[in-house]
Amino acid sequence: MTRIAVFAYSDVGHACLKLLFERGEQVVLVATHADDPGEHRWFESVADLSRARGVEPVVVSGGGNEALAKVRAASPDLIFSFYYRDILPAAVLQAPRLGAFNMHGSLLPRYRGRAPVNWAVLNGETRTGATLHVMTEKADAGDIVDQEAVPIGPDDTAVEVQRRVTNAAVQVLGRRLEEIKAGRAPRRPQNESQATTFAKRRPEDGRIEWSKKTSQEVHNLVRAVTHPYPGAFSDVLGSGRVYVWKTRVPNLAAHDNFPGQIRQEQGHLYVACADDHYVEILSLQRAGEPEVSAKDFKINLRDTR
Numbered sequence: 001m002t003r004i005a006v007f008a009y010s011d012v013g014h015a016c017l018k019l020l021f022e023r024g025e026q027v028v029l030v031a032t033h034a035d036d037p038g039e040h041r042w043f044e045s046v047a048d049l050s051r052a053r054g055v056e057p058v059v060v061s062g063g064g065n066e067a068l069a070k071v072r073a074a075s076p077d078l079i080f081s082f083y084y085r086d087i088l089p090a091a092v093l094q095a096p097r098l099g100a101f102n103m104h105g106s107l108l109p110r111y112r113g114r115a116p117v118n119w120a121v122l123n124g125e126t127r128t129g130a131t132l133h134v135m136t137e138k139a140d141a142g143d144i145v146d147q148e149a150v151p152i153g154p155d156d157t158a159v160e161v162q163r164r165v166t167n168a169a170v171q172v173l174g175r176r177l178e179e180i181k182a183g184r185a186p187r188r189p190q191n192e193s194q195a196t197t198f199a200k201r202r203p204e205d206g207r208i209e210w211s212k213k214t215s216q217e218v219h220n221l222v223r224a225v226t227h228p229y230p231g232a233f234s235d236v237l238g239s240g241r242v243y244v245w246k247t248r249v250p251n252l253a254a255h256d257n258f259p260g261q262i263r264q265e266q267g268h269l270y271v272a273c274a275d276d277h278y279v280e281i282l283s284l285q286r287a288g289e290p291e292v293s294a295k296d297f298k299i300n301l302r303d304t305r
Contacts, residue, residue, distance in 0.1 A: 002181045005029035005076035005096070007060075007067075007084035011043035011162065012103055012130075012169045016082040019170050021053045023177070029074035030057040031067065033085060042159070042228035060086070071095050078180065081135060082169070090137050098183055100135040103173065105165045107131060107147055109195035112140035117165055119198040121158045122224035124216065127151050128161065130169035132176060134187060141195075143187035145180070146172045155248065157223045203230035208244065210236060210260035214275035215249050222247045236260040236271065237284065237299060245291060246283035254278045267295035 004027050008017050013032070020027055030050040035041050050057040060067045068091050071079070079100035081088065093100040106116035108131040113119075120128040129149040134142035148168035152161050179185045206225045208218055222232045222244050231243040254261070254272035263270040263278065270278035285291040 001026040002078055002098070003028045003074070003076045005031070005071055005074050005079045006082065007031045007079070007086075007088065008046045008082040009033045009085060010046075010083040011166045012105060013046045013082040013084065014044040014049055015166050015170050016080070016103060016173050017046055017049060019173055020080075020177075021049070023174075025177075027053070027055055028076055029070060030055050031060045031070060031084070032057050034059045040228055068092050068095070079135070080173075087137075087139055088135065093135050093137070098180065101145065101180060101185075102133055102135045102140070102142070103169045104131045104133065104140050105129075105162070105169070107149060108133060108140060108144060109190040109192065112195060112197040114198065114200035116198065117162045118158045118201055118224045118229065121152060121156065121161060122220050124220050125152055128165065130165050130172055132169075132172045133190075140197075141190060143189055145185045145187060146176050148172050155223065157226050159226075159228055201225070206230055206232045208232050208234040210234070210271060210273055211258075212274055215273040215277040215279040216275075218271075218273055218279045219247045219249050234260075234271075237262065237281075237297075241287045243285045243287070243291075244281055244283075245285060246281075248280050248282060250278060250280045252278045252280075262299060264294075264299060269294035269297060269299075 004020060004025055006017055006027055009032050032046040047057040058070055060070060067088055071092050076096045078098040079096050081102040107129040111120055117128060127149050129147055131147045132145040136142040148171050150164035150168050176185055208221060225232050226245050231245060233241050233243045235241060254276050257272040259272055259274050261272045269281045271281060273279055281294050283291060283293055284297055
């Protein structure tokens with residue numbers, strides 16, 4: 001049987017590793033990350049899955065000598081990386097005779113880098129997908145083996161799209177696994193002229209800039225970072241930080257109102273944006289308080305800015 005080493009984390013990591021176990025593959029190494037206590041883990045555990053299937057997972061710090069030592073000890077024929085967060089060095093990628101392959105959450109060469117689904121939603125894309133590709137020293141740049149596209153609806157949140165991407169990743173892995181094991185997986189180079197790369201997102205990137213963003217851009221930001229992610233936030237909705245969890249674009253003009261100005265009427269809460277249109281806030285939360293609907297949110301207009 002083909003000896004497989006897996007570097008995995010998050011939902012895609014769990015789903016793809018589960019497929020390998022369900023197909024009876026010989027998984028000889030599972031490397032993952034320790035959960036960050038400062039990060040809300042909303043996905044199933046790769047470590048728990050591996051342990052339940054009789055493979056004791058290892059936590060590898062970084063992608064350097066420690067990873068190489070683990071790989072050499074396991075002597076795999078093939079390496080997969082499924083949403084593993086570190087870049088594996090060339091020595092690791094060159095170790096298995098059948099090569100190393102990564103599953104990325106976009107339609108490469110677009111949206112290389114971290115948080116590809118969040119960025120795609122934030123930028124108002126109408127589709128994304130999963131790409132299985134050959135791993136190289138440059139992240140997300142290797143030859144494409146296969147891709148599966150998924151739609152992004154105008155009101156879809158990032159986690160809703162992420163679930164589709166996870167399912168797409170499992171589909172791609174399932175239909176290409178035997179070819180990869182046989183050493184005859186299809187490969188096509190990425191078109192570098194079409195490549196885009198995005199950085200890791202931070203919680204502070206969720207600030208809503210009413211004076212710079214259109215109503216559609218504010219809506220895209222909110223759905224890109226809403227639950228289970230840290231959330232979009234603003235200081236114009238009363239004293240202190242307020243998180244905005246759900247919005248819609250009502251196509252309502254906000255003429256003669258400055259960006260950030262609030263309009264609250266009949267249970268509806270609107271905020272003017274840079275395009276002279278309102279975005280409607282449906283669900284929000286003051287820091288340290290429960291999340292509430294707009295009709296239950298009390299604003300002290302003297303505190304707004």
